[in-house]
Amino acid sequence: xxxxxxxxxxxxxxxxxxxxxxxxxxxxxxxxxxxxxxxxxxxxxxxxxxxxxxxxxxxxxxxxxxxxxxxxxxxxxxxxxxxxxxxxxxxxxxxxxxxxxxxxxxxxxxxxxxxxxxxxxxxxxxxxxxxxxxxxxxxxxxxxxxxxxxxxxxxxxxxxxxxxxxxxxxxxxxxxxxxxxxxxxxxxxxxxxxxxxxxxxxxxxxxxxxxxxxxxxxxxxxxxxxxxxxxxxxxxxxxxxxxxxxxxxxxxxxxxxxxxxxxxxxxxxxxxxxxxxxxxxxxxxxxxxxxxxxxxxxxxxxxxxxxxxxxxxxxxxxxxxxxxxxxxxxxxxxxxxxxxxxxxxxxxxxxxxxxxxxxxxxxxxxxxxxxxxxxxxxxxxxxxx
Amino acid sequence: xxxxxxxxxxxxxxxxxxxxxxxxxxxxxxxxxxxxxxxxxxxxxxxxxxxxxxxxxxxxxxxxxxxxxxxxxxxxxxxxxxxxxxxxxxxxxxxxxxxxxxxxxxxxxxxxxxxxxxxxxxxxxxxxxxxxxxxxxxxxxxxxxxxxxxxxxxxxxxxxxxxxxxxxxxxxxxxxxxxxxxxxxxxxxxxxxxxxxxxxxxxxxxxxxxxxxxxxxxxxxxxxxxxxxxxxxxxxxxxxxxxxxxxxxxxxxxxxxxxxxxxxxxxxxxxxxxxxxxxxxxxxxxxxxxxxxxxxxxxxxxxxxxxxxxxxxxxxxxxxxxxxxxxxxxxxxxxxxxxxxxxxxxxxxxxxxxxxxxxxxxxxxxxxxxxxxxxxxxxxxxxxx
Numbered sequence: 001x002x003x004x005x006x007x008x009x010x011x012x013x014x015x016x017x018x019x020x021x022x023x024x025x026x027x028x029x030x031x032x033x034x035x036x037x038x039x040x041x042x043x044x045x046x047x048x049x050x051x052x053x054x055x056x057x058x059x060x061x062x063x064x065x066x067x068x069x070x071x072x073x074x075x076x077x078x079x080x081x082x083x084x085x086x087x088x089x090x091x092x093x094x095x096x097x098x099x100x101x102x103x104x105x106x107x108x109x110x111x112x113x114x115x116x117x118x119x120x121x122x123x124x125x126x127x128x129x130x131x132x133x134x135x136x137x138x139x140x141x142x143x144x145x146x147x148x149x150x151x152x153x154x155x156x157x158x159x160x161x162x163x164x165x166x167x168x169x170x171x172x173x174x175x176x177x178x179x180x181x182x183x184x185x186x187x188x189x190x191x192x193x194x195x196x197x198x199x200x201x202x203x204x205x206x207x208x209x210x211x212x213x214x215x216x217x218x219x220x221x222x223x224x225x226x227x228x229x230x231x232x233x234x235x236x237x238x239x240x241x242x243x244x245x246x247x248x249x250x251x252x253x254x255x256x257x258x259x260x261x262x263x264x265x266x267x268x269x270x271x272x273x274x275x276x277x278x279x280x281x282x283x284x285x286x287x288x289x290x291x292x293x294x295x296x297x298x299x300x301x302x303x304x305x306x307x308x309x310x311x312x313x314x315x316x317x318x319x320x321x322x323x324x325x326x327x328x329x330x331x332x333x334x335x336x337x338x339x340x341x342x343x344x345x346x347x348x349x350x351x352x353x354x355x356x357x358x359x360x361x362x363x364x365x366x367x368x369x370x371x372x373x374x375x376x377x378x379x380x381x382x383x384x385x
Numbered sequence: 386x387x388x389x390x391x392x393x394x395x396x397x398x399x400x401x402x403x404x405x406x407x408x409x410x411x412x413x414x415x416x417x418x419x420x421x422x423x424x425x426x427x428x429x430x431x432x433x434x435x436x437x438x439x440x441x442x443x444x445x446x447x448x449x450x451x452x453x454x455x456x457x458x459x460x461x462x463x464x465x466x467x468x469x470x471x472x473x474x475x476x477x478x479x480x481x482x483x484x485x486x487x488x489x490x491x492x493x494x495x496x497x498x499x500x501x502x503x504x505x506x507x508x509x510x511x512x513x514x515x516x517x518x519x520x521x522x523x524x525x526x527x528x529x530x531x532x533x534x535x536x537x538x539x540x541x542x543x544x545x546x547x548x549x550x551x552x553x554x555x556x557x558x559x560x561x562x563x564x565x566x567x568x569x570x571x572x573x574x575x576x577x578x579x580x581x582x583x584x585x586x587x588x589x590x591x592x593x594x595x596x597x598x599x600x601x602x603x604x605x606x607x608x609x610x611x612x613x614x615x616x617x618x619x620x621x622x623x624x625x626x627x628x629x630x631x632x633x634x635x636x637x638x639x640x641x642x643x644x645x646x647x648x649x650x651x652x653x654x655x656x657x658x659x660x661x662x663x664x665x666x667x668x669x670x671x672x673x674x675x676x677x678x679x680x681x682x683x684x685x686x687x688x689x690x691x692x693x694x695x696x697x698x699x700x701x702x703x704x705x706x707x708x709x710x711x712x713x714x715x716x717x718x719x720x721x722x723x724x725x726x727x728x729x730x731x732x733x734x735x736x737x738x739x740x741x742x743x744x745x746x747x748x749x750x751x752x753x754x755x756x757x758x759x760x761x762x763x764x765x766x767x768x769x770x
Contacts, residue, residue, distance in 0.1 A: 023518045031603040045522075045695055134603040136594060136692025142422035194759070201756065202689070208595055209691045366522070367694040370604050 019043050027056045031134045031370045034380025038357065040369065047369060050361035052354050058384040065344040070096050070310045071170060073344070078164040080328075080346055081382040084123040086115035086159070087323040089168035094249055095319035095330035096170055099312045107300035108172040109250050113293050114185070115158055115167055116250075117286045121192070122151045123324035124232075124279040124286075127377035131276055132203055134374035135212045135367075140203040147195055150188055157181050170310065172303030182294050189287050196283065204280065213276060214267035217360050217372030224270065227356040231326025231349045233376055236262035236278045237270035243322035255292055257285045272375035279377070309339045325349035325377055350382040399487060403476060407626040408438035414626070414684050421688045441619070448615035453516060456612065460514035465613065465620035467507030472624040472631060475500045479634045480554050482644050482669040493554040494542050497635065498535070501590055504624070505531045508599065511621075512609035523608025526695060527592065527599030533702045534589040534596075540710030541583030544575055544717045545639045558643035570640040571738040573724075573731070575717040580640045582710050584679075587632040589698070592625065594687040598695055629683055633676035644672035 026037035035056035041048045061080060065073045077092045078085040090112050097104060104112075129144030152162040158177055159165040167174055203209055219229070224237035234241050242259040244252040260281035262274030314336025320329040326349020333343040353376040361369055412427065412435060419426025427434035452458050477500075478493035480486040490496050505528050512524015546552055548569055549560035561567050570580045589596035600608030610621045637643055645668070693701070724730050 021518055023522075029606060042522075132691065136597070136601065136603065137690060138418075139422050139688050142424070146423050197759065198756070203691075206691065208693055211697055212691060212694060365694060365696065367598070367601070367604050367692075 020048060025369075026053075031374065032380075033130065033374070033378055036354075036378065036380050036383065038361070038369070040361070040366070042366070045365045045367075047361045047364050047366070050358050050369075052357040054351075054354055054383050056384065057380045059381075061385045062344050062346060065341055067340065069339045070312070070341065073341075074168070075164070075166045078166055079381060080348065080385055081123075081323065081325065081350075081379055082164060083126050083379055084119040084324045085163060085165045086112070086119045086155075086167050087123075087321070088328060089166065090116050090250075091319070091321040091323065091328040092330050093168045093170055094321055095317070095332055096310065096312070098319055099317050099332060099334070100170070100310055102171045102306055103304045104171055105301045105304055107176075107298065108302045108304075110293055110297040111158070111173050111177065111302065112168055113250050113252070114290065114297075115155070115165070115173075117290050117293070118151050118154055118158070118185075120324045121283050121286050122148050122155075123377075124283050125151070127279050127324075128199075128203075128276060130377075131213075131272075131371070131374040132209070134370045135209060137203060137206075137209065140199060143195075143199060143202070147192060150191075154181070154185055154188060157184065169303065171306040172301075176302050182297075185290065185294065189290060193284070193287060196280065200280070204277070210266055210273065212367070212371055213273035213375065214271055216272045216368050217364070217375065218268050219270040219356065219360070221270065223356075227359075228352045229326065229349075229356070230352060231322065231324070232278045232282060233275055233326060233349065233353055235260060236274040238262055238264075243320055243327060247320065249321055251293075251296075252289075254296075255289050257289050260285065272371055275375040275377075311339050312336070312341070320347075323349060325379065325382060326352065346385055348382045348385065350376075350378045350380075353378050354383055396487065399476075400473065403473060403627060403630065404623060406630055407623050408442065409435075410626040410629055410680065411441070411622065412438050413680075414687075417681070417684050418688045421685075445616050445619040450615045450617060451612075453612050455516040457514040457516065460510045461612075462617070464507050464511030464514060465617040465624075467510065468504050468624045469507075469620045469627075471500055471504035471507055472627045474503070475631045476627075476634070478554050479631075479638060480558060480643060481634070481672050482665045483555075484665055485669055486554075489553065489555055491551075491553050494546060494552040494557075498539055498542065501538075502531065502535055504590075504628075508609050511613070515609070515612035517612050519605045519607075520609050520611045523599045523601075523605045523611070526605075527609060529695070530592075530596065530599060530698060531590050533699060534586040534706075537582045537702060537706035537710050538586035538590060540707070540714055541579040541581075541586065542639065543710075543714055544579035545569060547714070547717050547721065548572065548576060554638050554643075558638055558645060561642040561645060563642060563645040565642075565739050565742070566735045567645075568640060568642045571735055571742060573717075573720055573734050574738070575713045575720060576640070577738060578709060578713045579717075580636070582706055582713075583639070584632075584636055586702075586706065587635065588683065588686070589702070591628040591632055591683075593629075593683055595690040595693050596698060597687075597692055598698060601692055629680045630676060632683065633679035634672075636679050637672060637675040641675050644668035 021042050023040045023042055024037070025040055026032040027035040032038070037053040037056065039051045039053065041050065059079065061076050064076055068076075074089060074092065077088040080088045093112075096102075125144040125148045129141040129148075132144070133141040155165060156162050158181060159167040160175065219227075219233075219237045221234075221237045221239045224234050224239065229237070230241065238261055240259050240261045243249075244255075244257075245259055260278045262269055262278050264271065264274060265277060266273050312332065312334035314334055316331065316333040318329055318331045320327050322328070327347065328349070329345075329347035331343075331345040331347065332341050335342045356376075357373065360372060364372065415437070416426040416434070427437040430436040430440045452461055475497050477487040478490040478496055480489075508527040508531075509524045512520045512522075512527070515521070545557060549557040551557060551560070561569055565571055569576045571577065592599050598604070600610065605611070610618060613621065724734075
């Protein structure tokens with residue numbers, strides 16, 4: 001949190017002149033997606049400079065990890081990004097498994113991928129819905145949430161819980177699925193493609209919606225890389241960087257899917273509309289992946305034998321995976337003696353996205369601030385951890 | 386003296402009836418919104434939730450009336466009443482029937498325009514006196530918006546005044562007829578433009594989506610009414626929904642033939658043999674039907690469209706609507722000079738415009754059915770069943 005002194009040192013001190021007002025946006029502002037705070041200096045409607053303030057949702061997850069055995073930290077990874085919990089589970093499990101050299105049965109990997117892709121659709125629905133909400137369209141948001149409910153139902157069948165699933169275990173997953181799960185998922189996917197068509201007719205082709213997003217918050221590829229963006233935000237800027245393609249994990253190398261890249265369909269490459277449309281396209285790609293998984297999945301064990309006490313060899317390693325909000329990296333340092341990590345550092349996409357705000361907000365209008373911030377799909381717990 | 390008492394009682398009844406209508410409209414809007422968003426809406430209080438607004442009212446009255454410590458208390462207190470008065474005074478000259486009106490003003494239209502701008506004062510006072518920067522921004526936005534959109538609204542009205550040759554609402558209604566061919570909206574291209582100008586400008590003046598930037602929830606928290614609570618807050622909302630009735634009634638009067646009910650509209654006593662009361666009631670109901678149709682359209686727009694940005698809002702007003710309005714005002718004069726009423730060309734144009742209107746409505750219905758077919762209407766059903 002920023003104290004008055006910090007603020008003085010962080011913002012180049014130009015005294016507020018008569019036409020400028022300092023305005024506090026957040027931490028409980030309807031469109032800050034949780035508890036994030038900006039301090040905006042406005043000249044009328046236009047932002048002269050801005051400071052993004054993070055830390056209101058800090059739960060010391062990384063510190064907690066240092067005091068827990070590796071398996072016991074798994075539920076905490078749900079809380080890193082509650083919108084896409086299985087993706088975080090998966091990232092952590094993969095990091096530990098690769099260090100400890102644990103085997104994962106084939107069916108377990110497929111199930112993990114199903115969970116991850118369902119969660120990706122879930123997360124992107126929230127992203128596009130919240131973006132619609134923030135530019136003033138209430139109905140598309142509710143429609144997106146309605147579809148998300150169906151995904152949550154599916155996740156409930158898969159994992160036993162609707163959110164914060166805690167599904168992945170080292171060397172497998174926590175439970176197998178009933179047979180009708182695949183039939184239901186198939187049915188949902190058929191329905192979901194139709195739904196996206198309706199959603200596009202209602203929102204994506206709407207003139208006002210386009211006007212609000214096109215050429216707002218343009219980030220070139222270099223700029224996006226400079227801010228260490230990743231995931232859909234980076235791809236929207238025209239950089240085809242998808243870890244599922246570049247650095248495949250699970251069975252993503254066997255999957256046929258394209259990586260949607262922002263091309264400035266309506267305006268400039270890397271504007272807010274590109275970030276929106278990339279997410280819509282990615283949902284369709286996830287549908288494709290899910291269909292392939294369900295045609296390939298076979299019966300088999302879901303959990304391999306793992307040692308009772310997991311002790312990682314001394315050293316450090318970084319493992320990354322593609323979460324809905326960008327690269328999710330687990331940097332694990334082990335001293336080689338205890339069954340607890342010496343240090344875990346989690347790298348999240350939302351935090352990188354936050355770094356761009358002070359720069360990009362300059363010269364925007366208040367309405368653009370909201371639209372740009374929503375298009376980044378920042379989730380507060382992922383920023384602070 | 387008796388006259389004064391009579392006036393007082395009559396206006397009290399009028400006020401109560403309109404407050405009741407506004408209250409019911411809050412219920413109607415929530416039900417329609419629920420329907421559009423695949424949810425139910427309020428259905429607990431009374432039959433199908435019809436008494437919900439009374440429950441809300443009681444709740445509002447019971448709440449503490451908080452006045453922020455640094456607010457300018459006097460102005461803060463009176464602002465909601467000013468807004469409320471501004472909206473409800475607009476209803477005075479509107480003829481709901483041949484006799485069902487408060488006052489047959491000869492300068493009815495002038496009066497309505499004046500009262501409509503009177504609302505701005507209340508909103509600005511409310512925004513300023515709250516001593517909240519978000520409220521202040523909301524108040525400033527509303528002032529800028531309303532003053533700008535007065536002009537296209539006035540230009541739209543101007544065309545009607547030229548057509549009917551009077552500012553008296555009774556005479557404007559009398560200048561039209563019962564059948565769609567006689568309505569001003571389908572008279573000639575310029576009146577059609579005037580209708581669109583007036584309707585859009587009214588939406589902007591009533592702070593309705595897509596022009597609801599003064600209270601933009603996701604940007605300004607709640608705009609000018611952020612700091613209000615309890616009954617004062619409800620007064621703002623009563624005014625907002627009262628304004629819906631005003632817009633609907635004005636549009637009905639000026640462009641859609643008012644309450645003309647398939648008999649010759651006479652301001653003097655109707656011809657012998659006709660029961661004036663029956664005609665009065667039928668005309669009143671017909672007027673209400675048309676009014677609520679437009680209220681429905683406004684609600685429908687609100688739950689469909691996103692919100693504009695303030696510069697786009699101003700662009701629409703000054704770059705498009707004002708020039709179009711000025712050109713149409715000139716056009717209507719030329720039209721009336723060269724094409725006398727009831728000449729062949731006049732009749733052809735009327736018939737063409739009316740049938741174009743009918744075709745548009747039919748085409749819209751066809752498109753809705755087509756889209757429902759594409760989505761197989763499963764969109765609204767649970768995919769798992």
